[in-house]
Amino acid sequence: MSSMVSIQNVTKTYSGGFKALDQVSFDIKSGEIFALLGSNGAGKTTLIQAICGLLRITEGAIEVGGSDVVLNAKNAREKIGLVPQELCVDTFESVWNTVSFSRGLFGKPKDPGKIEKILKDLSLWDKRKNRVMTLSGGMKRRVMIAKALSHEPEVLFLDEPTAGVDVELRKDMWNLVRKLQESGVTIILTTHYLEEAEEMADRIGVLSKGKLLVVEDKDVLMKKMGKRQLILEVEDPAVNLPLSLDRFHYTQKGSFFTFQFDVVNEELSIGALMSEIHSANVQYLNLQTKESSLEEIFMEMTRI
Amino acid sequence: MNYRSIWSIYQFEMARMWRTIAQSIASPVLSTSLYFVVFGSAIGSRMESINGVSYGSFIVPGLILLSVLQQSISNASFGIYFPKFTGTIYEVLSAPIGHLEIIFGYVGAAATKSIILGTLIFLTSLLFVPVHVEHPFMMILFLILTSVTFSLLGFMIGIWADGFEKLQIIPLLVITPLTFLGGSFYSIDMLPPFWQKVSMANPVVYLISGFRWSFFGQGDVSLEWSLGMILLFLGICFATTRYIIKTGYKLKN
Missing domain, CATH: 3.40.50.300 (P-loop containing nucleotide triphosphate hydrolases)
Structure with a gap:
């Protein structure tokens, strides 16, 4: 154009x-x-x-x-x-x-x-x-x-x-x-x-x-600026996730584990995480994914 | 030159006049008619004629110009001030038109209104006092030149004003006194010699004198002086208005 x-x-x-x-x-x-x-x-x-x-x-x-x-x-x-x-x-x-x-x-x-x-x-x-x-x-x-x-x-x-x-x-x-x-x-x-x-x-x-x-x-x-999250809900809040999942950045709040992803980083993608979870046989009740909205990206950019 | 744009502004402004006809036309015609009744028919019949012209007839040119001057300024200043006030001026300023188109559209409409008003007041005067026009062509020329000149002045006032009060300051504090003291109701040679000289510094004297000359073939100053002064004033107003629009004074940041 x-x-x-x-x-x-x-x-x-x-x-x-x-x-x-x-x-x-x-x-x-x-x-x-x-x-x-x-x-x-x-x-x-x-x-x-x-x-x-x-x-x-x-x-x-x-x-x-x-x-x-x-x-x-x-x-x-x-x-x-x-x-x-x-x-x-x-x-x-x-x-x-x-x-x-x-x-x-x-x-x-x-x-x-x-x-x-x-x-x-x-x-x-x-x-x-x-x-x-x-x-x-x-x-x-x-x-x-x-x-x-x-x-x-x-x-x-x-x-x-x-x-x-x-x-x-x-x-x-x-x-x-x-x-x-x-x-x-x-x-x-x-x-x-x-x-x-x-x-x-x-x-x-x-x-x-x-x-x-x-x-x-x-x-x-x-894609560049956005972040994705995968939230994993487990039955037992005291459970320890396997060490193989440490390379994925996550935080824990009760029985919820929140994983952060850079949209552009293929190696640490949601797909890779899901493979690891299944390989490690982690039992979970529920999982959901969430993407940054433009509003969140905008707030991030103009925060400086 | 974008003639369609000029015509659009002109039509839009003229439509405003018809929409507010009571204020634009009826009110000044009525108030001037009252002058004709009071000073022309009632008091005028008991006053001496001036240079062979009955007093009722003598004041007709001055009263026409009094209204034309006031309404030219009022129409033109309001015409540009109102879009500034409401914010709709953005459309004119962002349109593909130049300074001249803006001036011709707004000032042309304001001057047309004044010419219509002047003509109506003249026709109304015929109902009250006997009036004969010796030089009709010159009368029309003076009416047009005066209307355009003072519409340009009004346009500048409208751009300069940033409140309704300022719109009224110059017409009320400057133009009306100059018009009353410019020979609307008397001949300058009726004044003491000192005030005659002072009056010569009043530009309105030349306008009224020239306009009166077109009616009766006589004025306070020669026709050449009157024409020269109105053309000079017109040139100054046009050049200043164009400069103001070009620089975006009070219109653009």
Whole structure:
């Protein structure tokens, strides 16, 4: 896949000296779902704003679809749709008017059929004549997405798209994001819900205090950084496990023995452990395995 | 130049005017009509004519400009301040449009509203006082130039303001006094010589004088001075507005 967004050595220092971004470099591939993770103040929104032209970077360069966002801003911005974190809507306008306005603002000719499809996809069609101020928070969030999609962007930025929305709407959003990806749109999302990134993202970038800690394929990241556990429950808590199992790192709590595995270490795999257990004829009542979630990996990475 | 974007901003802003027609149009037309009734029909009928023009007719150009100036500033400042306040400005700033498109869209709409308002006030004045326009082309030109110039000024105020109070400070504390003291209700040569000289430092004098010239063929200063001043002010406002947008002052970090 070719690169849709290229970020090279981007630094943003505010006038007070605070460095919100520090030499951040990575590429976002065309057609992928990229999740940008980081705790509050990590620089996620600053980076998105820099890409979308809402703030000026101090150093570095950003390209969207091959166009520099400063030197060739119009070409770059044509390709971008942005759904900001805050609920910013034209409260007194009707849903139809505010979405149509966004399309015109980006220089696209009127296309009522296109707007109708977007509103129907987002379950907003019945509300098209309603003033935005009369809608619920979740509906307003949908309106913002409709506005961002109205000019048919090639790359869509979703800054905390599911913050404060109910489970049903969150699922709807996930489905929408998948549909958009299928239609060729590149999607960059920031989220606090790490299960969301785990569920949706192809690749993951982690920012901490303005610095990029890692950019990696989600599955690779989880393999590299993830841990597996096998928990063995034995009948007698006083039992001693055979010495041959010592090479597997384990801890005991009552009748439960917890074995830790590095996902990448083949020699000390769960399979090898199970062979040893059977060879040593260890009697057990129950066993279960557990894998690190993205949340646990994220917590581990940003703990520094 | 992205004409569709300009048109979208323009239409969006004009839609706001129709949505708030009581505030945007009816209110200034009504309040100016009250001036025509009080100073034109009632008091004006007992006052001497000024340079051969009845007092009721004399104040028409000044009152039209008084409303046009105030509403141009108000419309343009609110037009850009409100998206800043609600946060929807992000969309304009991230759209593929340049500084000129933003200015033309917002200022064009604000100036159009003022021109509509000025025209309505003029038509309303005909109900109360006899008015004859000697130079209609110049009247339209002055109305357009004044509306655009003060809409640019209002646009700058809207960008500068970071609260609703600041939106009102310059219109109330600067523009309204300058307009009242700029000859809306009197001819400058009615003042003592010292205050006549002081008045010449008031830019609004030149605007009202030029506009009044288009009605009656006479003004406090020559037509050339009036035209020169309004064009100078327009140029300064346009250049400053463009610079402000270009630098992202109060809009971008």
